[in-house]
Amino acid sequence: MKQKMLYLPMAILSIALLSSGCVGSKKYTQLQTQYTDLQTKHKELDLKYLNSQHDLANAQSRVKNLEEQIESYRSNVASLQTALDKCLTNSNQGNANISKLVDEINASNRYIQHLVNTKNKSDSLNMVLTNNLTRSLSREEMRDVDVQVLKGVVYISLSDNMLYKSGSYEISAQAGETLSKIAKIIKDYSDYDVLIEGNTDSMPISKTNIRNNWDLSALRASSVVQALQNEYGVNPKRLTAGGRGEYNPVASNDTNEGRTKNRRTQIIITPKLDQFMELIDKAPESSQEDSE
Structure with missing residues (x-):
């Protein structure tokens, strides 16, 4: 029923246009084809955007889990150290237990340092990327970026204002130099995924x-996305395009x-966090071997 209601205005408009002679049959067919193509592309972009938003949320959740695990391991090390201190003050404890506690503390310390180093490496890369x-x-350019x-x-x-002509999605000539600089940074950091997110104000468009x-x-x-791919050579497998319309404002409309x-377009660069998931699932091999 809903689809019939959506197509009914188009059918009425088609009859009106053809009967009044406003446009020829061929021109109308071309417009109808363009409209259908745009609908299809829009649905594809929406689906890809939703998937990328889901991936981004998962990545942020993984980082939070990693930070919580680091804190948990630090707490565990403190407990082990306390147990060792008690063991050392108790002459009845055997050397074997002391040695085991020392090994556990050393293994935990190495694991914590490995987690911290991995996270610091990601943070450092982000800062270097931003500074570059x-x-x-x-x-x-920084006035518009x-x-x-x-x-x-x-x-x-x-x-x-920098990227597009007013009310259009065609990229302006003046944006080329800025996009080329951003594309170079994106290409230099090939282990990062890139989400392009369009945003508008609340003013209706016609x-x-x-x-x-x-x-x-x-x-x-x-x-x-297409400019980064076709004009500046960014690998399209790293790119995702999505639109949020007027529903993600950063200021009052x-x-x-x-x-x-x-009215802005955001280029969101996120590190691939598969390595973090592996760290959360299991300790580094060096720690496992040393603790056995």
């Missing part, structure tokens, strides 16, 4: 073949300044 990017951008690191993820926010802000935000993200901040 900000140093490569001019003072003028905001770079932040939040919870182990690098966020590069680009204003729509454009041919763009139904609403959802469409506009998704199409803008797709334009950036009641003012011009707020709407300007909300």
Whole structure:
């Protein structure tokens, strides 16, 4: 029933256009094909975006679990140290028990250090990436680019004034140099995944073949993805495009300044955290061998 209601206006419009002679049959068929293609692409982009958001949430959860495990191991080491101290003060304890406790403490310390080093390496790479990017951008470019690191993820926010023509998803000529610098950083850090996320303000849009802000935000993200792939050589397997429309504001839409901040495209760079999952599931081999 819902699908019939969706197609009914199109059917009425088709009859009206053909009967009034506003457009020819061939032109109408072309428009209908373009509209159908856009619908299909929009659904594909939405699905890919939802999957990437799910992966990003999982990655952030893994980092939190890793930090909790580090804290748990530190607590365990403290308990083992206390037990060892008691053992040393008790002359009735055998040397075998003391030796075992020492081995456990040493193995736990090595494991903790391994976890800390792995996390610090990821944090350091993020900071180096951010510093390299900000140093490569001019003072003028930095007015339209905001770079932040939040919870182990690098966020590069680009204003729509710099990227696109007004109300369009076509990338402007002036954005090319900035995108090329960002693409170079992305290519230098090949172990990172990249999510391109389009955002708009709440003002309604009325454009041919763009139904609403959802469409506009998704199409803008797709334009950036294709530019990174086709013009700057970024591996498309690392890229995901998604649109959030007007529903992820960073400021109030009641003012011009707020709407300007909300019209943005974010390039979200996340490290692949498979190694963290392996660390959470089991201790490093060196620790296991030493403790046996």
